[in-house]
Amino acid sequence: MIDKVKTARQFTEAIPHAKALGMKFTDIGSGTAEMRMPYDERFIGDPETRVIHGGAVYALLDTTCGAAVIAHPSNPGATATIGLRIDYMRAATPGQAIRTRATCYHLTRTVAFVRAEALDDDDTNPVATATGTFTVEGVK
């Protein structure tokens, strides 16, 4: 299990796009992952309100979901997103980091099912939720 966690961390931290967006792991468990992306003015989507662009939140959720799949104890290797849906419930508060939590709640020989949520400093009121399907590679 330790190796899985290490693999997920190494795999994700070697991603140029994740690095460009300042994403960091805060926790990896058995089929779960948590990440954080600090507020950055370059990621603003609405110049008037200074709210982060939904696309940056999407990228963080996608990465966290992928990491949760890799961190699943039954998953043998790498993964790719098949489909991912995001619901944006509210604007993220400008100036606050985005934190994401993803759980790979089901895994077949071919498909991994994941859900995730994105939060700012308000723990009880998510900014966005995501549900996605990911490939499972390398099972014989």
Add this chain to the structure above:
Amino acid sequence: MSRKRPEPVQVVKQRRDDALAALVHGVPYIQFLGIEFDRRGDELTGILPYDDKLIGNPLLPALHGGATSAFLEVTAVIGLSWAVLWEELERGELDPDELIAGHLPRLPKTIDFTVDYLRSGLPRDAYARARVNRSGRRYASVHVEAWQDNRARSYAQATGHFLMPNRDG
């Protein structure tokens, strides 16, 4: 009697392109990703020029799904916003100089966005076009497709719902 001569084509084009550039360049995240738009009449094509920071899998290598989805979402929002602005510009309800001067309209807000990843994103430029399937007073539904070398082989597509900005306020 004399009919008013139509404006020279270059003047019309320049005004439309300036209005579009003002809309696109006002958003920092669009600049961060390096997305540009090519305009032919009212049709827009989003262009995501390749950059190393867009890579999600360095081994393949492949574009990050998040970069692709952001590109799709940006193309959908700008496409939707432009479709509304185009009508208003053509009807003379909106002064392009106001846009160019930075008095930008509020952009539609994404309610939900669903992306299908069809193929791995190659490490080269990507293109996308949005189709507004429905644009009402409050809600809009937009489909968007992205491709790379071959227009007929999309590498990703998405559908999203958007909350339209309040045009009265």
